[in-house]
Amino acid sequence: MFKKVLVVEDLDTVGYGISTMLEKDLGVKEVVLTQYCDDAYLKIQAALFKNAPFDLLITDLSFQRDHRPLTIDSGKSLIEKIRTKNLELPIIICSVEEKPDTVTRFTKKNKVSAYVLKGRDGLKDLKNAVKAVFQGKGFLSDKIERLTHGKNFFEIEDYDISLLAYLSNGFTQDQISNLLSNKGVSPSSLSSIEKRLNRLKDVFQANNNVQLVANAKDLGLI
Amino acid sequence: MFKKVLVVEDLDTVGYGISTMLEKDLGVKEVVLTQYCDDAYLKIQAALFKNAPFDLLITDLSFQRDHRPLTIDSGKSLIEKIRTKNLELPIIICSVEEKPDTVTRFTKKNKVSAYVLKGRDGLKDLKNAVKAVFQGKGFLSDKIERLTHGKNFFEIEDYDISLLAYLSNGFTQDQISNLLSNKGVSPSSLSSIEKRLNRLKDVFQANNNVQLVANAKDLGLI
DNA sequence: TTCGCGTTTACGGGAACCCGTATTTCAGTA
């Protein structure tokens, strides 16, 4: 089993649960727990410098903000920073995030070994994930597997998000059209915006703009 | 200290963290953990029947849905059910939810003893909350305290919430009018609904229904 | 160049919205 594991998790309830599991159930000798991504990166560097690197990183994706000023503010940034430095370190993501888009982004692009969904069996899944990764295999929580393999994968572009954001901020379609054309963004015509919104209404099963924005909010898109 | 505590929490990572804390740090003899609100209610009833009731309930608010059909699908419903049955049982909420409205609703209306925010110091806060409640006192996480003391809120009735809910579900104002008059709810006229929504737009600083629903979502009203 | 195809834009009509004003309803009171 892994000897030295770093756990990055802001919620102490969760961190406590994970670290005791690692020690008690899996017999990991050294579990280091931190609540900040900045700190995590420093710890990784320091351990490398002392010739006692971590064998595994388990990290959350979203972190609550507090008073501390941060340079790395999310698990996403942390992982990207590690990968650009070419550090050979298996990574397991443990998150509540279950949007297909983010999941595939990580598992494919960033060479993440496992993606565990914090659900009812999150801890059990994590245990299995650690075991699998130790044997050089990958691991995805059931629901994640279904998400990435299923058909419910729509490409929502930043453009769509911006439209939804404008709407939720009280702009009319007409105002949005003017805004975009002033910015030089294309497409900007009222017609195109309507068409785009119609596609979104279709995807998110909404009757009108009100429901569309409500559903987008529920999905965490805006 | 409390002898018998029921913890209702769907995420096993969190549940594991809380229950070990209760046992190890606070010396609670019997910690029962469940991942479903339905099950929690049954356990409370059963314990009462066996003349060995729980001394304390610690519950989350939001629960992920899975295959199981549920009659009680949220911490909110669980608490309301307990309170309507007049069960004398101190309740501590432990949630990530920090919308002002939901917080005041619980602490004022439902006689909840403590509201702990699942943040960086969630577990520490929870420990203090349990101690405080055991001494007959209340407890609110710092951030929660700031939220509830900050602004005093406008009187938003259930009627207003229902309007917002209908809107967010794609109904037009006209449809809502018909729905309400069929239900025998008054006021139900289009005019009255418009007037009510105008008041809400004023309160929540919204230009139109889209922004209104978006803002209401942000505040956790719907 | 010309064709074909997809994207962007334009336009029109009906529904839903927004907003002001006017009328009706109804409970409380003299």
Add this chain to the structure above:
DNA sequence: TACTGAAATACGGGTTCCCGTAAACGCGAA
């Protein structure tokens, strides 16, 4: 009973949304 004020309803107009159709544009391939 009649009066009164607040709430509920009714109505009209201007704006915005919604949805269909059609024209203009852009860009590769023949």
